[in-house]
Amino acid sequence: MSDPVSVRRLGRGAAPYLLSLPSWAYLAAFFIIPLVSMLSMSLAKGNPLVGYAFAWNFAEFGKAVTQYNTQLIRSFWYGALSTFITLVITYPVAYWIAFYGGKHKGTFLFLILLPFFVSFVIRTLAWQFILSDQGLLLGTLKALHLLPKTTYVLSTPAAVVGGLVYNSVAYYILPLYVALEKVDRRVVRAAGDLYASPSATFWKVILPLSAPGIFAGFLLVFVTNVGDFVNAAVLGGPGTRMIGNIIQYNFFDAQNYPMAAALSSILMFLLILAIYLYARVFGAEQIQEYAA
Amino acid sequence: MTDEKTPKNRYRLDDPALIRGLTQPRISRRGMLAAGAMGMAAMAMPRFARADSGAKPTPLDAKWEKWWKEQKPTKELVFANWPYYMDVTDDGKDHPSLDEFTKQSGIDVKYLEVIQDNASFYAKIAPVLKSGQPIGNDLIVMTNGWQLTELLMQDFMIPLWQEKIPNFFKNASPSVISPSYDKDNKHSIVWQSGMTGIAYNPKLTGREITSFEDLFDPKFAGHIGMFTDLSELGSAGLLMAGIDPTTSTPDDWKKAAAKLEEQKKKGLVRQYYDQSYITALENGDIWLTQAWSGDVFQANAKGFKDLKFIIPKEGGMIWHDNMMIPKGAKNPLSALEYMNYYYTPEAAGTIEDYINYICPVPAAQAFIKDQLKDPDVADSELVFPSDEMYAKVHEFYAYKSYDDYQLWQSTFSPIVQG
Amino acid sequence: MSGGLDEGRQSPARWILAIYTGVFLIYTLVPIAVMIAFSFNQAPNGRVSLRWLGFSLDGYRNAFAIGDLTTALIHSLVVALVAMVVSVVLATPLAIALARYRYRAKTVTDVVIFADIAAPAVVVGASLLSLFLTLNLPRGLFTIFIAHIAFDVAFAVVVIRARVATLDRSLDRAAADLGATPWVAFWTVTFPLILPGIVGAGMLAFALSIDDLIITSFVAGQTLTFPLWVYGAVKTGIPPQVFVLSTLIFVGGAALAVANSIVAHRSGRS
Secondary structure, three states, X not given: OOHHHHHHHHOOOOHHHHHHHHHHHHHHHHHHHHHHHHHHHHOEEEEOOOEEEEOOOOHHHXXXXXXXXXXXXXXXXXXXXXXXXXXXXXXXXHHHHHHHOHHHHHHHHHHHHHHHHOOHHHHHHHHHHHHOOOOXXXXXXXXXXXXXXXXXXXXXXXXXXXHHHHHHHHHHHHHHHHHHHHOOHHHHHHHHHOOOOHHHHHHHHHHHHOHHHHHHHHHHHHHHHHOOOHHHHHHOOOOOOOHHHHHHHHHHHOOOHHHHHHHHHHHHHHHHHHHHHHHHHHOHHXXXXXXX | OXXXXXXXXXXXXXXXXXXXXXXXXXXXXXXXXXXXXXXXXXXXXXOOOOOOOOOOOOOOXXXXXXXXXXXXXXXXXXXXXXXXXXXXXXXXXXXXXXXXXXHHHOOEEEEEEOOOOHHHHHHHHHHHHHOOOOOOOOEEEEEOOHHHHHHHHXXXXXXXXXXXXXXXXXXXOHHHOOOOOOHHHOOEEEEEEEEEEEEEOHHHHOOOOOOHHHHHOHHHOOOEEEEOOHHHHHHHHHHXXXXXXXXXXXXXXXXXXXXXXXXXXXXXXXXXEOOOHHHHHHHOOOOEEXXXXXXXXXXXXXXXXXXXXXXXXOOEEEEEEEEEOEOOOOOHHHHHHHHHHHOOHHHHHHHHHHHOOEOOOOOHXXXXXXXXXXXXXXXXXXXXXXXXXXXXXXXOOOOOOHHHHHHHHHHHHHHHHO | OOOHHHHOOOOHHHHHHHHHHHHHHXXXXXXXXXXXXXXXXXXXXXXXXXXXXXXXXXXXXXXXXXXXXXXXXXXXXXXXXXHHHHHHHHHHHHHHHHHHOOOOOHHHHHHHHHHHHHOOHHHHHHHXXXXXXXXXXXXXXXXXXXXXXXXXXXXXXXXXXXXXXXOOOXXXXXXXXXXXXXXXXXXXXXXXXHXXXXXXXXXXXXXXXXXXXXXHHHHOOOOOOHHHHHHHHHHHOOOHHHHHHHHHHHHHXXXXXXXXXXXXXXXXXX
């Protein structure tokens, strides 16, 4: 943390570079260089027995798209749907804590984070317990003859999206809260003073001001969910495989590393594209300029 | 952990209920084992098969003989195995057969339950072995299948010094000697074999299950489990199509895949499961499923007394889990000594009485019956199968090359991955 | 931090939101309640079953009977703590640079941070593994540290930066004008103001780390963390100790929350 000192001495030009250096060095070594090796893997040729060697072989990309386009599209669909549902159900909670939490804001945030004290594998497993055919929820409804014996929720897309939503809620509340907490109360009061209705105040003032939080949450949740395979594996069925399952399958079962690397590269590219489009459409840059 | 509450003497073969029809719920795993076996078909009564295969140790080549003779005995053994694959005391803390080994040999065993499936274990160890580093285990257990073949093809396993495991040649069942995937047991000897058939919950299916045709019954739509393992799934497809998996051809595979695809398209399949199928079956999510023999009995012991296991009339599969010594092992002589110990009726019997798959040591049958006083296990057709039983089950298709394996994979993986 | 504006307002919307938040909290805690309840279920053969077989404290009596599981839990805690501290220390200067300066490398840095967040866990894990293999670095706790810090840093930067961006720069200029050295100004003015961001980033990093399964599975070698152990056990059946240990951790967390609220109460009064 001695940076601010040296910063001033060395002059304003060097300051941001010095401040950036530690993270930069770390990310270069353990994020960028590994990615390069992954990209080169996607262009490799060979098999698990003889090993894989770099060969400018773009064929895996073609195969990846033709074989697995269903799962790619499905992943983005599940990801988008679960992100949207998460946003809708968590926004009021973040709003309430930020505006009405009073002295107990910290406590409420802690309560929101409480489920994190249980590993998400176990939380997902608990949903399997709850949603099981003869489990706490369906079993009870079936015993009351409110549902036919054959009804099931597990193994359906609804179960997978539900699992994704549940596992994302805290990741959306935190950035939303941070953004709403920052909203200048005087601006809100000014809107009221100017006779804006509460709903107009919300839609025209508060929601736009919380856009950075919505964007940060979108980054956290959408990306995690598109690439997830645990919910599909624990709660899903034959028609719910996501691209994460396919990548995992190609790495660990088929040992087709180039295919797995190609799929990972495609997924990465599509996600960056999605984030870029989001930023373009909703003007994340202006939001950040405003924030700065 | 509550075994003491379910006295094992409660259900004996002389219990009239057991002899009558074996439809009564019971608690002890051992009781259920007998029930399952007898439920399959009125099975033969105890036989005391002799090993006597006449197999002899195969000599090592000069290089490996020299290597083995240079090894110094150690007092340690690191054993990597699958979960629930070793006898354990009721409090879950001790493994009596391992303690006995330590007592006899002075070798301390570090027993690790780290292998959950072949593919991911392979993926974990192969890069390490390729780089010439030790994986930290002296003894590993893997199923005959592509990953094992790959390990052997890449020469990652130490050839066994067979002179040091005389008990194997004295006591092993002929069914585990010189298997097709490892001729002359050059690198491996069997830990356990097991069968793949169909498990079901008669309360939910409403009738007995006898055939693969039941896996196409629309009444069970959404409640049928199949395996995600492509060797298992493909083999089931082949058996459904009336083809022997062991000798099948790529054209047969296509027919089998079409059959499985039809089953999926009709919405019959609930999920393609890994080991977790047994939980889904216990929970009632699935009513009938492809299954491994030992799991159902362990489920019975857990309190899920309704579950049954059968070999369908079209046939079932048999597989083998094999002990091997990976290169870089620090205690290879201890590993050999353990292998030799395992192939005694006492050790194999003690372990078998707990895990209930197929015992590779026929003489353990008498030990379990006379010494452990557990005729249910000793008499079980699933633990000590008869020749008729062996005739009903098939060995997996042995992949001839990577391309062969890839073809199988690409034929069947779209079903699971779709 | 005072909610002065809203103190006086008693709109119905406020109460609807309060009730909604309560319901929401219940929803998030239902699976936890299920886990706690089933940690008291009898577990013959050492596996938890969905069916209620009877009340038992055996799981608690033998909470640490599975040595591997206990070790895995310790691994997880150590990894999460180390990753939390290191990633926040690395991320804070970068976050300040990004929020306060315009410089040539800024766009590139933004892209890298975005990419690190956008990189699906599978990608991060697989790419790191290939690097470690090339370097012939044996996998274990050390490589788990490296991997966890690598993904925590980017998240920490985003959270801290959001906080720094809200600050009025004139505050430290004022401090400087009043004769404070930059060092003093940072610790007395800037740091306390961005501390909530740093704490938030640290909490997020800890949560991400302790929960990570996918990346860890690539770089862990034979070392198991708690989620890895449990995910493996999902296939073969969950021993009651998993629910028991999770329950104990959860109760510990809840106790902490209560303590936290009491402390907040007291400091609020003073």
